[in-house]
Amino acid sequence: MVSHISTTPFGRRVLSLAHVASQANAKDRSPEKAVHKWNIFRAVCTAKNRLGVTERALAVLDALLTFHPETVLMGEGLVVFPSNQQLCLRAHGMPPATLRRHLAVLVDCGLIIRRDSPNGKRYARKDRAGEIELAFGFDLAPLVVRAEEFEALAEEVLAEDRALRLVREQITICRRDICKMIATGMEEGVSTHSEGQGPADWTELHELYRNIVGRIPRSAPRTVLEGIATELSLLADEILSLLENHIKSQNPSGNESHSERHIQNSKPDSLIDLDPRSPESRGAIVEFEPQPGRMPDRAYPLGMVLDACPDIIDYSRGGISNWRDFQAAVAVVRPMLGISPSAWLDAQSTLGETEAAVVVAAILQRAEAITSAGGYLRGLTRRAEAGEFSLGPMLMALIGSRKREKQRA
Known part of the structure; x- marks a missing residue:
């Protein structure tokens, strides 16, 4: 007697044409074809989003x-028939x-086939x-039949991830190069245009850079990032060309004097931050008047600080009622201002x-x-280390400035 292989699910489960197609593909497979089950499982995990399968289903x-x-999966004996209890245990205690x-989900995605018995038991x-x-149980034959498809999808996913990684690296490098080259151009007084052509000044170039960077979304597909990376690369090449042309235009005999001028103009206390995460690095800094001595940590009431710096409240979740809320708002603001982690740690260790x-x-x-x-x-941190900075005059200056603005209004 020829045995009939079960093709329909037990109970109220319905049979779809996709299920029939999956069974037909399994029937047509070559009995000599063999695949390593864990290799194909890794390929399915890599391509899970393309296949529409969830992590729990995996x-x-x-x-x-x-x-x-x-x-190795091969031949006809590819039906596994564990009970739900044993399967739940091996699935890390998953509820029935x-x-x-x-x-x-696995059946609908065509990864396994149901071979249900007359009473639904396995x-x-x-x-x-x-x-x-x-x-009677679950047929693993689709993993053998579609092995090449799963491996091809996994390769595509890995290639896409690699391309995305490369374009992000390119954007990071361009941002770092542009920021540092702009800072160099401003410090050295390099001209940005010649014969009426080119940007008016370095500020215009920096604004152009900020406009490009401002279009980078938090999560974006590779095609969007590639366009931004191209723009940043072109801008970096343009800025590098300005610096190279400036070097070529200098008189070789004046190199020594140029170096001397550079040393004289290089201030050891310069407040220009060349950290790549600080895109605001450009030009002169407005400074508060230094005062000797530093007050101890938390010497000023929170109300006074908020009166002097009310803008920080806009970055809190539900207002600032204590120092913990204040610290949380500062944690949001710090990276927005472009303050690097190293500068922040130095300030905390010195100032508190x-x-x-x-x-x-x-x-x-x-700002x-x-x-x-x-x-x-960084400049205030150095002054605090030398005992030349006090927080009080800074807060009083801000409060006075706000009062004068209110009076003028």
Whole structure:
């Protein structure tokens, strides 16, 4: 008697044309074809988004593969028939209802085929020699039939991830180069235009750079990032060309004097921050008057600090009622201002956590006048180490400035 292989699911589950197509493909496979089950499983995991399978469903597929005794999938004996209890245990204690839902996902995605028994139970019938002649459970044959497809999808996903990684690296490098070249151009007084052509000054170039960077979304496809990377690369090449032309135009005999001028103009206390995460690095800094002595940490009431720096409140979630809320708002503002982690750690170790946070709030309040927040913070940190900086006059200056603005209004 010829045995009929089960093709329809038990109970209320319906049979779709996709299920029929998956079964037809499994039927047409070559019995000599063999695949390594864990290699193909890794390929399916890599291409999970393309296949529409979830991570929890992959955990169930992993458990199903452990019930096949061989590492290589080939031949006809590819039906595994674990009970729901054993399958739940190997799926890390997954609840039965969740297990059934994810099994349905694997079937709908064409990764496994149901071979249901007359009563819906999973079991195998053996002959007199003890060999399995008929099994009811889940057929792993689609993993063998579609092995090439899964591997090709995995390769595409890996290639896309690599391309995305490369374009992000290019954007990072261009941003770093542009910021540092602009800072160099401004410090050295390099002209940005000749014969009426080119940008008016370095500020215009910096604004152009900020406009490009401002279009970078938090999460974007590779095609969008590639366009931005191209624009940044062209801008970096243009700025580099300006610097190279300036060098070529210099008289070789004047190189020594040029170096001397550079040394004389290079201020050891310069507040220009060349950190790549500080795109605001450009030009002169507006400074508060230094005062000797530093007040101890948290010497000023929170109300006074908020009166001097009210802009920080806009970056809090539900207002600032204590120092913890204040610190949380500063944590949001610091990277926005372009203050590097190293500058922030130096300020905290020298000024104290709270006083460093107050300084950042003050920098935010004067953001329009301070062109390099990271450099400005580093300069105040150096002055605090020398005992030449006090927070009080800074806060009083801000409060007085706000009062004068209100009077003029």
